[in-house]
Amino acid sequence: VRRRIVRLATDGGCFLGASLSCADLVVYLYSRFLRFSGPEDPARDLLLLSKGHDVPALYATLAELGYLPEERLENHLSTSDSIYWHPNGSVPGVEFHSGSLGHLLSVGAGMALDARWRGEDRRVVVLAGDGELDEGSMWEGLLVASSLGLENLVLAVDRNGLQANGRTEEILPLEPLEAKFEAFGCPPIRIDGHDFAALDGAFSAVPLVGGRPSVVIAETVRGKGLPSIEGRADRWFCDFTAREVELLLRELDGAHEAELTSPELTVR
Amino acid sequence: MSTASYEEALERLAADDPRIAVLTAENRASIRGLSTRLGGRFVDVGIAEQTLVGLAAGLAARGRVPVVHALAAFLTMRAFEFIRTDVAIAHLPVKLVGAVPGILSEANGPTHQALEDVALMRGIPGMGVFCPADLDDMLLGLPAVVADPSPFYVRFNARPAAWSHAPFVLGRLETVLGTLEGEDVHIFVAGGLATETFEAAEILIRRGLTVGLSNVRTLEPFDSEAALSALENAAIAVTVEDHFLRGGLHTAIAELLVESGLSRPLLPIGFRGRWFKPGLLADVLRTEDLTSDAIAERVRDFHSACVTERAS
Numbered sequence: 137v138r139r140r141i142v143r144l145a146t147d148g149g150c151f152l153g154a155s156l157s158c159a160d161l162v163v164y165l166y167s168r169f170l171r172f173s174g175p176e177d178p179a180r181d182l183l184l185l186s187k188g189h190d191v192p193a194l195y196a197t198l199a200e201l202g203y204l205p206e207e208r209l210e211n212h213l214s215t216s217d218s219i220y221w222h223p224n225g226s227v228p229g230v231e232f233h234s235g236s237l238g239h240l241l242s243v244g245a246g247m248a249l250d251a252r253w254r255g256e257d258r259r260v261v262v263l264a265g266d267g268e269l270d271e272g273s274m275w276e277g278l279l280v281a282s283s284l285g286l287e288n289l290v291l292a293v294d295r296n297g298l299q300a301n302g303r304t305e306e307i308l309p310l311e312p313l314e315a316k317f318e319a320f321g322c323p324p325i326r327i328d329g330h331d332f333a334a335l336d337g338a339f340s341a342v343p344l345v346g347g348r349p350s351v352v353i354a355e356t357v358r359g360k361g362l363p364s365i366e367g368r369a370d371r372w373f374c375d376f377t378a379r380e381v382e383l384l385l386r387e388l389d390g391a392h393e394a395e396l397t398s399p400e401l402t403v404r
Numbered sequence: 405m406s407t408a409s410y411e412e413a414l415e416r417l418a419a420d421d422p423r424i425a426v427l428t429a430e431n432r433a434s435i436r437g438l439s440t441r442l443g444g445r446f447v448d449v450g451i452a453e454q455t456l457v458g459l460a461a462g463l464a465a466r467g468r469v470p471v472v473h474a475l476a477a478f479l480t481m482r483a484f485e486f487i488r489t490d491v492a493i494a495h496l497p498v499k500l501v502g503a504v505p506g507i508l509s510e511a512n513g514p515t516h517q518a519l520e521d522v523a524l525m526r527g528i529p530g531m532g533v534f535c536p537a538d539l540d541d542m543l544l545g546l547p548a549v550v551a552d553p554s555p556f557y558v559r560f561n562a563r564p565a566a567w568s569h570a571p572f573v574l575g576r577l578e579t580v581l582g583t584l585e586g587e588d589v590h591i592f593v594a595g596g597l598a599t600e601t602f603e604a605a606e607i608l609i610r611r612g613l614t615v616g617l618s619n620v621r622t623l624e625p626f627d628s629e630a631a632l633s634a635l636e637n638a639a640i641a642v643t644v645e646d647h648f649l650r651g652g653l654h655t656a657i658a659e660l661l662v663e664s665g666l667s668r669p670l671l672p673i674g675f676r677g678r679w680f681k682p683g684l685l686a687d688v689l690r691t692e693d694l695t696s697d698a699i700a701e702r703v704r705d706f707h708s709a710c711v712t713e714r715a716s
Contacts, residue, residue: 225494232465236489242455243490246462246470253444273454273486280455284447 137163138361140196140209142384148213149375149401150221151189153365155196157296157329157356158263162193164335165261165292166201174203175228181258182231182247186240187265187294188222189373191230195219198229238271240264241291245281245349248289259342261290267299270308275320281349282321289349290342291322294329296358302369313353322351329354364393370400410434410562413543414471417550418442424550425463428473429456431503434560435473453483460498461490469497469550476502476518476559477509484524491555492528498555500525505559506596506646507680507688514679522594523651525557526624532556533623535645535653537578537598540565544572545621559595566599575625581605581617582634589707590616590638592631594623594653596646597673600689603696608703626656632664640669640710642703646694649674671706673699 137159145152162183166172170181175198185194198204204227211217218224222235231247234240244262251258268274281289295313297304304310317324325344327334335354344350357366362384365371376384376398383394411434418424418438425445426438429452439446449456453474460470472479479502480487491498502521509516525533532554536542539562549556552574570578580602582590589608593601598619605615618634620627635641635657645653654672661668673694681691689695693702 232462232490233493236485239458239486239490242458242486243462243465245455246459246464247466248462249447249459250463250466250468273458276452276455277458280449280452280459283450 137193137196137200138388139385140199141192142362142381142388144192144209144212145374145384146376146378146381149373150192150212151372152192152374153298153358153368153372154187154265154296155190155192156360156362157358158190158294158354159193159196159360160330160332161263161292161294161335161354161356162197164332164339166197168336169339170259170261179256179258182244182260184232184240184244184260184262185223185234186262187237187268188234190263190265190294191221191223194223194229195227203229237265237268238273241274241277241281244289245277245284245286248281248286249284251288252286257288259288259290261292263292263294265299266293266295266297266304266310269293269310270299278317278320278322278349285347286349287343287347290339291349291351293351293353294356295326295353296356298358298367298369298372300372317351321345321348324351324353326353326355329356330360362387362394364396373401374398375401408543410539410542410546410560411437413546414438415441417547418445421469423467423469425468425470426473427456427460427470429453429478431473431475434503434562453478454486457483457486457498457500458490461486461494461496464491464496464498465494469499471499471501471550473501473503475516476505476521477516480518480521480524480557488528492531495530496555497553499550499558500556501558501560503560505561507685507694508561508596508646510685510688511682513682517679519646519648519675519679520651521557521559522623522645522647522653523655526651530554531624533559534621535559535595535623536561536621537569537593537595537619538563538565541569541572541598541619541621544569545574548572548574561596563596563599566602572621575622575627577627577630578619578621579616579630579634580619581615583614583616584637586614587616587638588613589640589642589703590618590634591642591644591703592618592620592634592653592657593644594620597644597694600694600696600699601644604699604703607696607700611704613704613707620653623653623656628660631657631660632666635661635666635668638668640671640707642671642673642706644673644699647674649676669706669710671703673702
């Protein structure tokens with residue numbers, strides 16, 4: 137999955153750092169937690185990418201599982217397809233389009249409410265960035281979802297500690313996050329988001345509180361898997377040369393850190 | 405005149421169609437009884453317009469038809485990006501009902517004056533905009549608007565009807581007054597000033613002018629064909645709306661004139677570049693020169709000026 141993501145970070149690039157931080161989380165969800173036998177499965181659980189710019193992690197996972205034709209990833213950023221920097225709802229496996237932060241918790245709550253009305257045991261997971269928690273609509277959405285008692289809704293926070301330009305705790309501090317979520321009726325679990333056993337421990341405990349949405353804070357590292365960009369605020373959106381991508385793919389295989397000369401991009 | 409209420413009409417629609425859900429951001433005035441009568445399909449999210457619209461989009465994405473209620477100013481402005489991004493990009497059948505739009509905000513003040521709501525909603529691709537003339541008109545249009553697969557904005561208007569309405573055809577304007585033999589004036593009205601406009605037309609007719617009147621029920625889809633015929637058939641045209649002059653009915657008619665190449669003197673009646681002085685409806689109408697008499701006077705003056713200019 138990481139190899140597929142890295143290959144998208146050229147010829148226009150992608151939000152590489154943000155996609156690698158949640159790659160393990162997305163892979164875990166599709167391989168263990170979500171009941172999902174394909175994008176057309178009528179009984180499938182729903183995963184919504186609220187931060188949106190992590191969509192390479194979703195496309196790479198869907199391709200790995202065989203639900204997204206491999207060749208479509210080669211259409212990345214081509215106007216002849218719909219594979220671009222944010223999720224397009226027409227791509228099979230994308231349950232709802234996104235890109236504007238702070239939207240999909242309320243959209244996910246609507247989907248979870250519909251499932252409850254239909255008497256389905258469908259679960260809805262909303263994957264959000266930690267920087268996204270700056271948006272008031274996330275907290276408004278959680279307040280409403282909690283009051284509606286949507287126990288089939290899970291908010292998974294990709295807590296990589298960074299937003300576009302720097303550390304979340306320097307730009308707009310979020311901690312103590314546990315206390316904030318607890319005050320909304322949703323005491324969270326905080327785990328290592330790159331540790332599959334820890335992820336399994338957290339998600340198999342869902343619902344964390346009866347009659348409430350669950351919140352899982354996944355502690356992650358931006359750029360995880362590529363030491364040359366890990367944890368760096370300036371390697372969020374990346375557009376590398378073909379040579380650099382080759383070096384990064386080798387770095388994934390355990391080779392020494394790639395020497396990167398492409399400029400750090402600030403797109404926000 | 406209809407004796408049914410909006411609440412009863414919506415309840416009937418919901419009874420016939422299990423997809424319909426009624427949502428509100430604590431704006432219950434017109435749907436108070438539905439909280440118990442619709443059971444689970446009534447959701448009050450509290451004063452949270454963004455979440456209201458996001459929740460509706462999620463429900464609609466799963467096959468529901470949410471009919472969403474909030475004050476027009478807060479629905480269309482606080483939640484604008486949620487409407488545009490979650491509802492409209494996916495073209496979901498969410499029905500957005502804005503309460504006390506335009507002049508109907510009365511004494512609330514400029515915070516509550518939705519005078520740009522039509523411009524905002526009309527600016528969103530694929531969004532329908534329904535501006536009923538009164539309660540009867542709203543109830544006539546409601547079934548078609550709810551059944552339509554598009555997202556729709558409804559400018560809630562429960563004022564009593566001034567005339568007996570023709571059947572509602574989605575996307576067609578209602579010809580209230582008209583003659584095929586040529587008119588001195590054709591007036592287009594959308595929304596809350598329909599009664600005053602109708603009475604103004606009657607005054608003008610009593611004074612010897614031939615007057616046509618179109619009730620532009622939906623600004624989107626816009627009935628260009630009928631509006632253009634009416635413009636061609638009249639010497640001058642007037643638009644009346646309780647909305648800023650930019651982006652609403654006046655703009656739609658002006659766009660039509662420019663696109664068609666037709667030239668007609670056009671008097672826009674509405675709010676130009678400022679909010680109105682808050683007060684009870686009758687006082688606002690007086691202060692803003694929007695009573696039947698004042699509208700008739702403004703149209704007559706404009707007509708006289710046009711005739712004088714043509715003669716000179």
